[in-house]
Amino acid sequence: MKSTNSVWRLVAVREVSVKLRDRNFLVSTALMLVLVVAAIGIQFAFAGHTDTKKIAVPNATASKLVTAADRMADTADAKLELQPRQADSAKSVTEMVSDGTADAGLVRSGDGWRLIGKSSRNTDVATYLGQAVQQDAVRRNAAASGTTLAQLQKGSQLPYELLAPNDDDEGAARVGGVVFGMLFYLAALLFGMAIANSVVEEKQNRIVEIIASAIPLRQLLIGKIIGNTVLALGQVVLLSLVGVGGLLVTDNTDLLGQLAPGIGWFVPFFLIGFLALAALWAVVGALATRSEDVQSTSAPMTALVAIVFFGGILTTGVFQAVLSFVPIFSTIAMPARVLAGDAAWWEPLVALLIALAGAYAILRFAERMYRTALMQTSHKLSFRQALRQGAE
Amino acid sequence: MLRLDRLTRRFGGHVAVDDVSFEVGDGQLVGFVGGNGAGKTTTMRMVMGVLQASAGEVRWNDAPVTAIDRREFGYMPEERGLYPKQPVLEQVAYLAQLHGVSAHDARERGTALLDRFGLADRAKDKLEALSLGNQQRVQIVAAVIARPKMLVLDEPFSGLDPGAVDDMVALLREFTSTGTPVLFSSHQLDLVERLCDRIVILSRGRVVADGVADELRRSGPLRHRLVTGNDAGWVRDLGWLDVIDVGGDTAVVQLAAAEDTDRLLTEALRRGSVRELAEIVPSVADIYREVTA
Structure with missing residues (x-):
C-alpha cells in the first residue's frame, strides 16, 4: 500500500480535468479573452483621436510660438492640437501648470524659452514647440546679422523642466495597476466560488465520507487548492499573453517595457495571494450544507476580495505602502507600487516573504475549519462556529 | 477481523x-x-x-x-x-x-x-x-x-x-x-x-x-402452541406453566423447561385428542420487537 502523502495529485488532476470540460468555465474564459481583445481594440481606436493640449503663455510672443507649433503639428499630420492660454506673468504660468488649467507652460529663459510641465513630459508637445522655438530663434538671430552657425543657433535649445519630476509615465502605471488588480479580483472571485462549490458538492453528496475514509482530509484540501490555483494561474497567463500580444500588434512596445517589471512581480504575488484565498474559499464551501448556502457563507469572502481589490488600486502614499506589506493585500498593492516606481528593490522581496508566511498561517487555520465543518452535515455553520468547534 | x-x-x-x-x-x-x-x-x-x-x-x-x-x-x-x-x-x-x-x-x-x-x-x-x-x-x-x-x-x-x-x-x-x-x-x-x-x-x-x-x-422464552379437539381452557388450571393466551381450542403457553413439554402432552391427552403441540420459534423481527421494546 502506497503512502498517502501524494494523493493530493490525484485530487488536483481531477479538479483540473473536470473544470476543463465544464462548459461554463470554457465559456467564461472565452468571454474574458474577448473582453481583453475588445479593450485593446478600443484603446487602439481612441489612440486615433486628436489630443488637445493647452499651453499657458505669459505674452503674445509666446502665444505666437504656440500657434506656430500647432501649425507644424498639423503639417506633420500629428494627432495633436496646441492651444495658447494667456497668463498674466511667468509666475501665473507656473501656477496654471501646477493646478492643471494648462498642460504645459512656455516662459522666457534668458535669451530663449523654457517649457514647463507638471509631473510627466509629453513628447509631442516638446517636439513641436521645440521646433517652433528653434525656427523663431534662428530667424531672429539671422536677422540680427548672423555671423556663425553657433550664433545662429544661440537660444534655440529648449530645456524641458519638470516641477514634480516622475521617472515613469504615471498614467500607464496606474492603468497597469488596475489591470493587475482586476485580474486578481476576477480570478479570486470566479475560482474562489468554483472551489467553494466543488467542496460543497462533495459534502452535499456525501461522497466526502467515502473520500475521507480513503485519504486524509488535508490531502483533499491541498489537491483542491493546487488544482484550482493551476487553473487560475493558467487563465491569467493566457489573458496576459493575449494582452501582451495585443500591445505588440498595436505597436505599444513602450508601454510593454514599462509594464514588464510589474508583470514579473505580479506572478509570484498572485500565486501566493491566491493560495491563501483558495484555502479560505474551501472553508466557505465546507461551512455550507447545500450549494444554495454558499451564497450566504461566501459573503465575508466576497467582501474581503473586494476590499483587497479596491484597497490595492485606490490607496496612495503611506496607506498603499502599508498595504503593500500586508499578506493578500500585497498581491495588488505591491506590484502597483513597483509599476509606479515607488518601491525600492528590496521591498517587493520582503513583502513576498511576509505574504508567504501569512499564506502558510492562513492555510493551517483554514485546514482546521475545513476539517471541522466538512463532517458537520446537519446544518449550515458560520466562520465563528467552525473556529470554535475546531478549537475544541 | x-x-x-x-x-x-x-x-x-x-x-x-x-x-x-x-x-x-x-x-x-x-x-x-x-x-x-x-x-x-x-x-x-x-x-x-x-x-x-x-x-x-x-x-x-x-x-x-x-x-x-x-x-x-x-x-x-x-x-x-x-x-x-x-x-x-x-x-x-x-x-x-x-x-x-x-x-x-x-x-x-x-x-x-x-x-x-x-x-x-x-x-x-x-x-x-x-x-x-x-x-x-x-x-x-x-x-x-x-x-x-x-x-x-x-x-x-x-x-x-x-x-x-x-x-x-x-x-x-x-x-x-x-x-x-x-x-x-x-x-x-x-x-x-x-x-x-x-x-x-x-x-x-x-x-x-x-x-x-x-x-x-431461541434465546427468548420457550413457548408452545397447543391445539386440542375441544375447549383448551383447562390449561389455566395447571399451576406449573404460564398461559399467554387461550382462544377456543388453541392455547399459547410458556414452559419453564423443555421437559415440561411431555407433561403438557400427557395432560392434554388425558382430556381428549391433541391436534398440534409445537414450539413457537420467533422470527428475528419478533426478537427485534421484544428487545427494542
Missing part, C-alpha cells in the same frame, strides 16, 4: 452510541439492525474514521485501526452520493485510485464491475443521467472497486430493485467467501435473517442483542 471495543460517541449531552462492543470475524456477514436514531450510522462512521469516537476504540486484526488500514476498507455511506456530473467509469476509477489502485487497473476493474451490473454501455454517461436503481449499482461498484479487505455498508439494500438486491447478495457472498468481513445495516429484517451469520441489534445506542440468528431466535 474487526472489533469494536466499548465504542462511545456523545453529541453534546446526548449519548448517540453507548459502550458498543462486537466483532465482525473474517468471512463473516454481520447484520446491524436497529430503528432510526438507534446509532447504527454513527457507529459505522466511527468505524470508517469519518467521525471521532468519544471513547473506546476500533480494532483491526487485534491492533487499533489506522488510516492506512482504513484506506483498504470499502464504505457505502447511508446518504448516497457520488459526483452527479461526472461520467460513471471515470469517477469509480478515481475513487479506486484514491485507495491506491493504479490508473490502469482502476479503469479495468471499473469496466469489469460495470459490465457485471449491466452498465457497460453507460460507462461514459454522467451519473445523473442514470436511473436511481442504476445509480445505486454504481454506488456498489464504488464501494468494492478497490477490492477492500473490509466492507462497511450502511443500508446497502435500501432503494434497490429486486434484481439489484440479488446482485448485491451475490457480491457480498463473494467477499465473505474470500474471508473479507462484511458489516451492513438494514431495516429489512427478513433479509438480515436470511443472509447474515450474525446479527447485532442496537437500541438507543446500546447493543441489546448479538448472536447467530438461530441462537437469537
